[in-house]
Amino acid sequence: MTMQRGLLWWVSHHRNHHRSTDTVKDCHSPVAHGLYRAHMGWVWNCFDYDPKLVKDLMRYPELIWINRFYILPAIITIIVIFILGEWLGTDSTTTISGGQFVTWGYLVPMAVCLHATYAINSVCHLWGYRRYETSDNSKNNLLIALLMLGEGWHNNHHKFPYSANMGISRYEIDIGYLLLKFLGVMGIIWNIKTYEKSDIGK
Ligand SMILES: [Zn+2]
Ligand SMILES: [Zn+2]
Structure with missing residues (x-):
């Protein structure tokens, strides 16, 4: 829903992260590659993924499908929210618009969710306490x-x-x-x- 590429892409990179944590092979290690790349630059640096790491999931055609068309749920949501905003905006007593609904109903939550997700890879490998x-x-x-x-x-x-x-x-x-x-x-x-x-x- 936040266009974080496909499910197989995510799992492949995540498994690689656990295999080679904080080494140069780890796509989003702030220790190996610096804070910016660990936070968000890695998405472009590691745009492809290794299908060998997700062989077990490749058996499921629905996962392959959603990995290829990962953008669809988000696009459908944006269209539905926009139409809803425009429809509610036809009531002249309100100032509601489709653009307003898409901004607050999709774009702002998406940005917050993206950065919170990214922070696990960046912040949580730099700041905090270590139990183990x-x-x-x-x-x-x-x-x-x-x-x-x-x-x-x-x-x-x-x-x-x-x-x-x-x-x-x-x-x-x-x-x-x-x-x-x-x-x-x-x-x-x-x-x-x-x-x-x-x-x-x-
Ligand atoms: Zn993990
Ligand atoms: Zn980690």
């Missing part, structure tokens, strides 16, 4: 954790990359994980994997 002495420069950052619903507990994430829950202590709240748990209770998702409690201190 991982081999990379990942940090836990409270501000980004609040903005990105838990993903800012990035040092925890690098320690337990398979875990749906990125918070370790009670105050490291992972809102994304709570949402996943809710979807689990509703029977929409299952087999939610998290770290073992006994591994926390290791």
